[in-house]
Amino acid sequence: MYADGDEEQHLRRAPQSDEESTSRRFPEFNHSYDIGTVEFEVGMQFADSSSFRKILKAISIKEGWEICWLKSEKYRIRAICAAENCPFEIYASKMQHEDTLQVKRLDPKHTCSRVWENKKVRSSWLAQTFVEEVKTNPTVPVVSLKATMQRNINSGISLSKVRRAKNKALKILECSISAQYARLWDYATELRNTNPVTTVQIKCDFNALLQRPVF
Structure with a gap:
């Protein structure tokens, strides 16, 4: 873990001035990207903090490390790897004159071992992530759904958690259908x-x- 200030000089940093920032184009995250192909880099831009948190969590689960939020505000987010002594750290904050969030500092290296059963994998997150799979086959067996989930996120999941996730996904779909009928x-x-x-x-x-x- 690193403290704010001079100790962060080793981190990669984004340009600090508007003039320097506008002199080059920074990559913008596109939700059509495959999570497995996304790599964070200094200067990378996200539509807002919610989008940044969502993709960072998804990537951490996919890559097998647990995230620890040191700061999680509307315009400032700082996170590290929860593993002891692992140097990974990322900091993003609001760009000047717009709501876009930009990665300002980054230490992308991980020295930790892969986590198979990630504590951040919760049933609500699974329901949101795999709602389309449940929509395609609402009667999919829990065992089959578990295999699909584990194959896609590279993380171990208990049957009980998959069952809860499926029920929540069905609830999401039911609410969506009800809303359409109400109109x-x-x-x-x-x-x-x-x-x-x-x-x-x-x-x-x-x-x-x-x-x-x-x-």
Whole structure:
């Protein structure tokens, strides 16, 4: 772990002035990138702190090291590897005159051993990460889903955690579908407004158990 100040001189640093920053183009993170191919570098830019935290966590899990947040604010984020004496450290902060977050200091080296069961792999994160897989096959067996998850993130996951993740993913999908159905009346109103001669009817049955209409 390194303290702020002169002790951080060994870290790679981004240009400090606007003039120096504008003299070269820095890479911007693109969400279409494959996580396995992303490498952090000084000057790399992210849309906001949420995006930076999300990708840093995903990369740490994929690479097999546990992240420790020393500072996690809207415009300043500093993280290190949780392993004792591992030198990895990264610091990102807001760029001048915009909300973009930029990597300002970086020590990319890891001297730690790979962590197989990463404590940062939680069921909520798994649900968000693999919601599309569950959407494609809602009845996928937990054992099969576990194999898919472990193959993709290179981390060990218990069956109970996979089961919780699947249930949360199904809940996410259910809420998404419910939200879309809730807008049917808005769609119908818009159709009537744009095409006054059009007749629009929405048919549904009321489910007494759920206390809501079923389309």
